[in-house]
Amino acid sequence: MxxxxxxxGIVLQSLFEWDFxxxxxxLSDIVKRNIDEFAPDFSERDFAMKLAEGVExxxxxxxxxxxxxxxxxxxxxxxxxxxxxxxxxLHELLHSDRKEVPPRVAINEAIEVAKTYGGLNSGRFIxxxxxxxxxxxxxxxxxxxxxxxxxxEKDKESTEDNKND
Numbered sequence: 001m002x003x004x005x006x007x008x009g010i011v012l013q014s015l016f017e018w019d020f021x022x023x024x025x026x027l028s029d030i031v032k033r034n035i036d037e038f039a040p041d042f043s044e045r046d047f048a049m050k051l052a053e054g055v056e057x058x059x060x061x062x063x064x065x066x067x068x069x070x071x072x073x074x075x076x077x078x079x080x081x082x083x084x085x086x087x088x089x090l091h092e093l094l095h096s097d098r099k100e101v102p103p104r105v106a107i108n109e110a111i112e113v114a115k116t117y118g119g120l121n122s123g124r125f126i127x128x129x130x131x132x133x134x135x136x137x138x139x140x141x142x143x144x145x146x147x148x149x150x151x152x153e154k155d156k157e158s159t160e161d162n163k164n165d
Contacts, residue, residue, distance in 0.1 A: 007048035008088060008113050010034050014052060015084040027056050055084075055091045062087045065094070069132045070125075081118045082125060085110055089130050094137070103134060103141045 014030040031052045035042050042048070055062065063075045066086050075083060089110025092101045101109075107130045114122040134140075 003042070003044040004047060005109065005112070006039060006042070007044045007051065008109060009116070010038060010042075010048050011052045011055070011088060012081070012084055012113055012117055015055065015087065016080055019080055019084060027052055051088065051091065054095055055087045058091060058095055059087065062090050062094075065090055065133060066129065069129045069136075079119060079122070082114065082122050085114045085118060085122070085126055086129055088113070089126065090133060093130065093133060098140065103137075103139075107131065107134060 011031060014027060014034050017030050018025065018027045028049065031049060035045055035048060066073075066075050066078075066083070070078075078086075089106055092106035092109070093103055096106065107127070110130055111123050111127050114126040118126070
């Protein structure tokens with residue numbers, strides 16, 4: 001799963017550029033260029049493209065969820081990294097196949113990406129927003145219990161392995 005963590009990082013960097021330049025270049029072109037430049041033999045190219053396309057297709061909905069879940073932080077005033085980590089994490093939480101990315105894995109991955117690329121308080125902020133949304137959607141994987149915990153633990157281990165590389 002370390003490759004998926006890398007995919008999220010590439011998508012975040014691509015969204016950062018796309019957002020910074022007011023969404024002028026095509027996001028898919030930015031993602032392809034970043035993969036070619038930073039991970040040419042990347043095994044999760046399709047996952048990264050699907051994630052970026054999903055965020056782009058649902059951006060208005062994702063921003064509305066952010067606005068509702070963090071009303072004291074207008075979306076356009078959020079740090080660009082935090083805004084885009086939330087978009088990625090919320091897309092995975094709300095729109096991804098839960099068997100591929102269980103809800104708690106989506107939350108944990110968003111927190112880890114925020115800690116890696118964001119500011120000092122980014123991880124806590126992302127955790128707060130993602131946790132709020134998770135509770136609002138009825139904690140969907142709580143019924144699955146141990147199976148989801150194993151997925152989260154595997155993803156966490158691969159993230160830690162990736163940091164040690």
